[in-house]
Amino acid sequence: MPKPVPALPEPAHATVDSMLSRKFGKEVANYFSGSPLNRVSFLRPDHAFLSSALRHPSTAFVLFNELDPLVSSPHSLATVSYSDVKPVIGEDPFASSEEEVIKAYNSSTYLPQIIFLGLDERKGKEGFVYKEHYKGQPWFAVDVTPKESVKDAAEKLVEGMKAKGLDFQKGRMNMDLEAQDAAIYAEARHLLDWNARNPFCAACGYPTLSINAGFKRTCPPKDVAPSIQNPERPPCATRKGISNLCFPRTDPTVIMAVVSADGQRILLGRSKRFPPAWYSTLAGFLEPAESVEEAVRREVWEESGIHLGRVVIHSTQPWPYPANLMIGAIGQAIPGGEEIHLGHDAELEDAKWYTAEEVREALRVGTSGLGEEPGPDYKEGGLRLPPKTAIANQLISAVVNGFASGSPMI
Numbered sequence: 001m002p003k004p005v006p007a008l009p010e011p012a013h014a015t016v017d018s019m020l021s022r023k024f025g026k027e028v029a030n031y032f033s034g035s036p037l038n039r040v041s042f043l044r045p046d047h048a049f050l051s052s053a054l055r056h057p058s059t060a061f062v063l064f065n066e067l068d069p070l071v072s073s074p075h076s077l078a079t080v081s082y083s084d085v086k087p088v089i090g091e092d093p094f095a096s097s098e099e100e101v102i103k104a105y106n107s108s109t110y111l112p113q114i115i116f117l118g119l120d121e122r123k124g125k126e127g128f129v130y131k132e133h134y135k136g137q138p139w140f141a142v143d144v145t146p147k148e149s150v151k152d153a154a155e156k157l158v159e160g161m162k163a164k165g166l167d168f169q170k171g172r173m174n175m176d177l178e179a180q181d182a183a184i185y186a187e188a189r190h191l192l193d194w195n196a197r198n199p200f201c202a203a204c205g206y207p208t209l210s211i212n213a214g215f216k217r218t219c220p221p222k223d224v225a226p227s228i229q230n231p232e233r234p235p236c237a238t239r240k241g242i243s244n245l246c247f248p249r250t251d252p253t254v255i256m257a258v259v260s261a262d263g264q265r266i267l268l269g270r271s272k273r274f275p276p277a278w279y280s281t282l283a284g285f286l287e288p289a290e291s292v293e294e295a296v297r298r299e300v301w302e303e304s305g306i307h308l309g310r311v312v313i314h315s316t317q318p319w320p321y322p323a324n325l326m327i328g329a330i331g332q333a334i335p336g337g338e339e340i341h342l343g344h345d346a347e348l349e350d351a352k353w354y355t356a357e358e359v360r361e362a363l364r365v366g367t368s369g370l371g372e373e374p375g376p377d378y379k380e381g382g383l384r385l386p387p388k389t390a391i392a393n394q395l396i397s398a399v400v401n402g403f404a405s406g407s408p409m410i
């Protein structure tokens with residue numbers, strides 16, 4: 001039997017009448033978006049805020065061990081309290097101001113990564129209040145991988161969680177979490193991974209310090225580690241003016257459903273790593289100094305030889321593996337530009353034009369994650385497509401349902 005797929009998140013204010021919805025249709029919120037948390041990003045440098053949020057009795061901590069999240073089931077994140085994580089993170093890592101923390105920087109001290117994820121403003125979670133306006137349940141993510149100076153404390157914590165029947169969900173991707181948990185997990189995973197991959201300054205090469213509750217890394221002017229003779233570091237370009245070297249990166253990728261010039265067929269392609277009969281939309285990286293529309297046209301031509309005309313953006317999907325934003329688009333081939341040629345770029349093993357009927361049938365019976373079984377009505381050899389948690393599925397569905405043509409394709 002195929003695995004059940006989580007429902008997609010609800011778009012914001014979906015029931016409110018809007019001229020934009022009347023013109024462009026209902027907003028599509030893709031899996032990994034739709035977080036219930038208000039990130040209150042402007043409060044991240046404020047250690048008085050972080051300190052009281054961290055120690056509030058309602059605060060939820062999501063734990064990660066080597067980027068695997070602690071879960072109570074494959075569908076739900078598990079959360080723990082301040083007293084559970086205190087042995088690993090210490091009494092209060094935000095006790096002194098951010099400025100003081102930077103001044104006292106010591107590169108030989110291991111600090112488990114902590115991310116402030118936001119305030120959960122859902123009903124019944126208003127226990128924590130800061131400066132009158134900011135209310136909700138604070139959420140943090142903590143890396144409890146047993147290593148360095150916290151090895152013993154983290155091992156004990158991990159064992160304690162396992163004794164409670166909780167476990168760290170292994171696997172390259174987590175696509176079974178219910179939508180709101182998936183969005184919280186995506187934020188945490190993206191930032192934990194970025195911090196772990198960027199321990200050194202991109203401008204001068206010296207070790208950096210995580211600040212802004214995990215959303216920035218700074219290159220401190222001094223390092224008081226005992227092994228370093230002169231604590232003063234040379235000047236670094238990231239310390240003056242505006243620098244984008246210290247902020248988390250999000251890499252844009254384009255992913256697109258391609259419609260024929262007459263609007264009757266959809267182009268799908270397959271890579272060598274896909275199981276037999278499995279096809280999807282084409283996709284690729286947006287390159288520097290390229291518009292989304294240009295990237296879509298370039299990728300489609302390079303991979304399939306097809307020339308696209310008009311391109312419109314449909315919806316987007318955060319993709320924390322490790323740091324992508326998928327920009328979902330729909331493009332239409334120009335008349336005479338529909339001949340498939342796979343020779344430019346060796347990425348695809350095959351690309352084909354499909355009718356709406358074939359695609360609709362595949363959406364009904366043949367969707368699944370890679371490596372999973374399709375539904376019971378699937379007939380061997382029939383077209384297979386990605387599940388609805390993938391933006392590719394949303395783009396293909398949008399096309400057959402009339403996103404481009406105004407009425408469902410026949």
Ligand SMILES: [Zn+2]
Nearest residue numbers: 201204219236
């Ligand atoms: Zn530097």
